[in-house]
Amino acid sequence: MKVPLLDLKPQYLALKHELDAAVLAVCESQQFILGPGVKALEAAVARDSGCTHGIGVSSGTDALLIALMVLDIGAGDEVITTPYTFFATAGTIARVGARPVFCDIDPATFNLCPQAVQRFIDRDCELRDGVLVNRRTGGRIKALMPVHLYGQLADMPAFMKIAQRYGLRVIEDAAQAIGAADEHGRRACSYGDIGCLSFFPTKNLGAFGDAGMCVTNDAALADRLDIFRVHGSRPKYYHAFIGGNFRIDELQAAVLNVKLPHLDAWSAARQRNAEIYFDAFDKAGLGSRVTPPPRAPRGARHIYNQFIIRADDRDALRQFLTERQIGTEIYYPLPLHEQQCFAYLGHAVGDFPQAELAARSTVALPIFPELAEEQLRHVVDSIAQFYRSRA
Numbered sequence: 001m002k003v004p005l006l007d008l009k010p011q012y013l014a015l016k017h018e019l020d021a022a023v024l025a026v027c028e029s030q031q032f033i034l035g036p037g038v039k040a041l042e043a044a045v046a047r048d049s050g051c052t053h054g055i056g057v058s059s060g061t062d063a064l065l066i067a068l069m070v071l072d073i074g075a076g077d078e079v080i081t082t083p084y085t086f087f088a089t090a091g092t093i094a095r096v097g098a099r100p101v102f103c104d105i106d107p108a109t110f111n112l113c114p115q116a117v118q119r120f121i122d123r124d125c126e127l128r129d130g131v132l133v134n135r136r137t138g139g140r141i142k143a144l145m146p147v148h149l150y151g152q153l154a155d156m157p158a159f160m161k162i163a164q165r166y167g168l169r170v171i172e173d174a175a176q177a178i179g180a181a182d183e184h185g186r187r188a189c190s191y192g193d194i195g196c197l198s199f200f201p202t203k204n205l206g207a208f209g210d211a212g213m214c215v216t217n218d219a220a221l222a223d224r225l226d227i228f229r230v231h232g233s234r235p236k237y238y239h240a241f242i243g244g245n246f247r248i249d250e251l252q253a254a255v256l257n258v259k260l261p262h263l264d265a266w267s268a269a270r271q272r273n274a275e276i277y278f279d280a281f282d283k284a285g286l287g288s289r290v291t292p293p294p295r296a297p298r299g300a301r302h303i304y305n306q307f308i309i310r311a312d313d314r315d316a317l318r319q320f321l322t323e324r325q326i327g328t329e330i331y332y333p334l335p336l337h338e339q340q341c342f343a344y345l346g347h348a349v350g351d352f353p354q355a356e357l358a359a360r361s362t363v364a365l366p367i368f369p370e371l372a373e374e375q376l377r378h379v380v381d382s383i384a385q386f387y388r389s390r391a
């Protein structure tokens with residue numbers, strides 16, 4: 001039995017009629033840039049995220065980049081984030097000329113740990129004229145950028161308290177968490193100044209290529225985002241700011257407008273798949289050799305962009321599963337503080353032990369909505385078989 005990590009074809013085939021018609025309609029209109037489909041998508045996604053404004057952009061990465069730009073974050077500034085995330089989170093901070101400041105993760109959720117952030121501030125920072133300054137580097141700490149990794153919200157109430165205490169901006173990297181909510185019922189992107197979403201094809205709401213969105217409850221920031229995504233120009237050809245070409249395509253918006261009404265059902269299917277895994281792992285009696293993720297808190301809405309287990313002998317297990325045509329992936333094999341491009345930050349192995357342990361010991365299992373129960377049980381049976389073969 002084959003179990004791919006992700007197969008986008010069943011979703012396409014189920015909606016093929018509508019999707020093909022929507023793409024064709026854009027072709028017939030010949031309106032490719034910031035047309036009615038983009039406007040409709042922005043309104044719907046903002047509403048779904050508990051926000052008043054949506055600004056469609058060219059990718060999740062560009063959503064993060066433009067968010068940093070409109071908040072005037074640049075040279076001499078620092079942004080606190082997690083070392084255990086997709087590269088774009090810290091890559092965009094560095095690209096605007098700011099310094100990524102890493103703090104360790106919570107080992108249960110893999111999300112940035114608020115206590116670790118507070119410890120960093122207590123140990124290394126001081127308020128000077130109301131500005132939080134990193135005493136070691138002299139940089140101004142301007143913002144927090146938590147990531148809602150794998151589809152589960154970071155501890156936003158705790159981060160908002162820290163932000164208020166020290167006058168920091170908050171950018172939520174919700175690239176993996178569209179429609180997720182915490183146990184207070186608050187949606188991803190509804191806490192911070194700007195929330196950043198990705199519609200990369202493998203995300204829960206995937207375009208036919210690259211696309212993303214910034215959402216916010218701040219009308220002035222929404223206006224700046226709207227200006228910055230067209231080279232900072234308003235009116236056309238008059239530039240008060242240096243922005244960029246960060247526009248979303250009308251074709252992508254057309255695809256996403258067809259898919260968006262199905263997102264809740266897809267998220268529910270991912271949650272059902274997670275429950276099947278929880279049940280199968282409970283019954284498999286693997287003891288401490290496999291640790292499934294903890295169940296989301298009661299009332300929270302985890303959207304399972306990924307289902308991540310900790311596993312003994314992770315690399316050998318992966319090899320075993322690959323040979324049995326079961327797809328897996330490692331998100332992410334090398335924490336960002338150990339990446340060559342960030343060597344100038346001066347970190348060493350051992351600086352963020354929880355992030356390093358997660359990178360060494362976790363593996364993602366197939367969780368996409370269209371999987372059948374027998375496929376999911378086969379994945380767990382195969383994992384049990386691997387450990388039995390090595391007992």
Ligand SMILES: *Cc1c(COP(=O)(O)O)cnc(C)c1O
Pocket residue numbers: 059060061062085086088089147173175176198199200210211212
């Ligand atoms: C996917 C992802 C991004 C980048 O999104 P793209 O649309 O691929 O540019 C940023 N942050 C995280 C956490 C992601 O998973």
